[in-house]
Amino acid sequence: MRSSTISIKRHILLPILGAGFFLSLASFKDDFFEIAKQIEIFTEMYKQLNMNYVDETNPAELMDSAINGMLSDLDPYTIYWTEQEVERAKINSRGEFTGIGANVSTQADKLIIMEPWKDYPADKAGLKAGDEIIKIDGTSISDYKDNAGELLQGSAGTEVNVTYMRQGKKNTATLKRAAVEIQAVPFFEMATPEIGYVILSKFNEKASRETKEAIKQLKEKGAKKIILDLRGNPGGLLSEAVNVSNLFIEKDKLITSTKSSVDKYNKTYLTKRNAYDADIPLVVLINGRSASASEIVSGSVQDYDRGVVIGARSFGKGLVQRPQELSYGTQVKITISRYYTPSGRSIQALDYWNRDTDGNAVRTKKEDYKAYKTVNSGRTVYDGGGVDPDIKLPSAAYSPITTSLLRENAIFDYATDFYYSHQYSDLDKIQLTDADFNAFVAWIESRGFNFDTETESAFAKAYKTAILEELDDDITTSYKGMMQSIQNAKKKDLRDKKAEIMSLLTDEIVKRYFYREGLYNHQLKYNAEIQAAIKVLNSPTEYHKILN
Template identity: 75%
Template sequence: MSSKHSSINIKRQILLPIIAAGLLLSTASFQNDFFEIAKQIEIFTEMYKQINMNYVDDTNPADLMDKAIEGMLEELDPYTVYWTEQEVEESKINRRGSYTGIGAQVSSRDDKIIIVEPWKDYPADKAGLKAGDEIIQIDNVMISDYDDNAGDLLKGSEGSELTVVYKRQGKTNSATLKRAGVDVQAVPFYEMATPEIGYVVLSKFNEKASKETKAAIEDLKEKGAKKIILDLRGNPGGLLSEAVNVSNLFVPRGKLITSTQSHIDKYNKTYLTKRNEEFEGMPLAILINGRSASASEIVSGSIQDYDRGVIVGARSFGKGLVQRPKPLSYGTQVKITISRYYTPAGRCIQALDYWNRDENGDAVRTKQEDYKAYKTVNSGRTVYDGGGIEPDINIETAAYSPITTALLKENSIFDYATEYYYKHQYEDLYKIQFTDEDFQDFVNWVEARGFQFETVTESAFAKAYQTARNEELDDDIKTSYDAMIKIIQQAKRKEIMDKKPEIKSLLTDEIVKRYFYREGLYNYQIKNNPEIKAAIEVLEDESQYQRILK
């Protein structure tokens, strides 16, 4: 036997037992996992049956199961969710960008449906419905008596009629609408910002995102655009494939746009551009803010990492977790987080760590001092992780402070704009001015409304005071506690005043939209919005633009 064959046999004798042992360990591990899952399912099934058969009061099996599912998912991240049949259908609508309904953005609040924004020339608008209207009844169904998602009642076959009863400024009204096909545009607006700079709003990443973005820029080029502002502010994301395609408009073929990493091998993937760059060399500024998430961060992150354009605004949301829907029985689905997104330079987009929580059970955010430095692909300039995309140019009004976020969450800005609309009349878009006197009126209105915003400091004092009460020490410290709470309230009022620029900007935007629809808002912003002004400024200053990128 030759030495070569002898060597091969020796290697086989060494490797085969190792491979066999590895397979046995892998199989054993899989079997252990499978056994543990089967064991827990069996225990749960038996317990579920015993409770439904033997509990002292009547139980609702569906409600019990819903609570069990909610409890299981609560320990994970907020994006791993259970979808009913209706929610599965809604996700399909979001991807397609079209549905049949009344043509309005709505939200549910306190047993009623609030019209958030009627879209121009769609059924809700034609019927005279306005932002702030409170729908309390649809046909014969009272919203307060309806347990499921009442917004689904507004949808139906094209041409079908529905009657809504709604409240406006304390008065009850009714309107009859005829449902129509609604086209949800990915690019709701584009226009020339200056004789050489085009402005494009990309509001969502549905199936039409890259196609509509490309068409908008091509049209603007025909009007003289040599540079582009792409507005991704408030864009919550959508289809990963469309994020890659939009990036491909500015990045050449064969370039990495994002990668996904998971402990499951099949979900470790890289996503490359597949076509030639459409707008090669065209100077680009991208606008982002704290509500720009997921696909928006993939686009802005890839543009930044390739030094392809300047990012303007405020740090993006930081949603770098990838979900994939998995089918369940009866048309339902579970949307499961399967991996994390990374930019071309290797930065993780995810901001919050849901697998490591603080003493209050909240996800941990990476501290700024722990941010890691990375180098951009082309120029080697330094960029950082920490979750989300940090702009090259930060604008104060683009960032949402905790007080502003709380005002938005409480619907204070929306509800004040509703009252403002019915007290003021404007026929000229550019004559709308939200003055300092108006802002002071807003502050007074917020205080009279009883705005609730608990600071971290306030929460800590409240817990300490409760401990003192439990230990019967509250009589000794009540006076000091009350004085401290009063000081905190004064500090919160000062915080609202300190954040006047960003709050005024949001109020102005909401008010403009009431009179002149979303198209009017975008036209107003082109001339008045600080982030757009900053983007125009950097695109017009070639030396500053190049200095940032190099």
């Protein structure tokens, strides 16, 4: 009965979300009667459930479940925002908020400090990455039903008391909240006497302004070439992606076009100004966590043969979202269109509208990638799953095994243990060796490979179904053998993906001792992708050979 109820929610509740918005589309879709009909059905069902269900129901929770159930059939970027989430999105866009100055992760009734920012309240109070907050102003995290991270927010200058666990010991601290500025460009520096290096970490309202200012200052220091680092940049404002591209690409050039079933969302986005520097040699760094606006910039740079792209294939998010206002300060962020690079490429990796028999989004197969030509030199580039770099490096990749390690916080947890058993006072002394990698693998093995791959999850789910159907007696031996084979394959894969794992492990460990600024300085000297970028920029022959 429960499953059929969920199915009804998913298929008849479409009109409930922002009825005004959907009604406004009736003239386009000519389905006003169907919308009104479904609204009426839902209203009656909602009323009957609240009046007659055997147990007491919570109307707000019922509605949240209905909304989330409906949206789950679409794509992961079409989401409903509560009033608090709307405000949080505005803060992220502005790049300013008030808090304790730390990345905090909510994990199964826990609040984990992932990264304290230097000289902000969490850092001043002595909190470290890996600390588990168990109480905030006397409220136990395990008893708090909502997002406990919100308890850390408040007006600048107000105090918050936290109780936390570190290495099995309970500690307390009092923090004074402060205004926190999130910079789009957290770091820029000279990589060599002639090469400037700029990290662009997000596309908020300040992205193009801060990027331009960073390049300006680097040129004043002698920079004649630029490395723009978009690794790990999840995207943001489409307008800022166009503006950042415009720093290097001349006026009136197409940066991206959007296509939709709704005519008003079919648009082209051209550069509006003269380029800040249309000739400076340029390398753009990307990886598997460079998404959306990052892919617009790297895709346009590649399509115009404006610079060399180095790293690993980007994430592959070619969908555009727009928030629509709802009642009581809430919003729905709706996927309104797909975007395309100047050559016509869609870099969307997953197809959420033609799913497989299990309901999972289908990834475009390599053999189905379509070839396109770059605008200026006619180089061949491909669509179908992110921006493929001109120079690929294994250290920049995110293989499934590495993604599993990150998802289960294995690299983070190992770095925590490493920090409390090693001492470093010199940034340059942190040079992980084969012995360190072997120690990490041994640590993983001692935990029993306590991270699941998607393959394991699928087999485990199937086995649970077999138990319910009383088939486990016949397949238990085979199942155990299969899971052991997967464990052996994981062990081999760990070593095969050594380059990318070591890169991430080094980054996480460096941050523990020298904060994010220390990480950036360390990468500037030792990171494989940055060194590859320097090598290409120092060789005009190779640089132009790639672009031509």
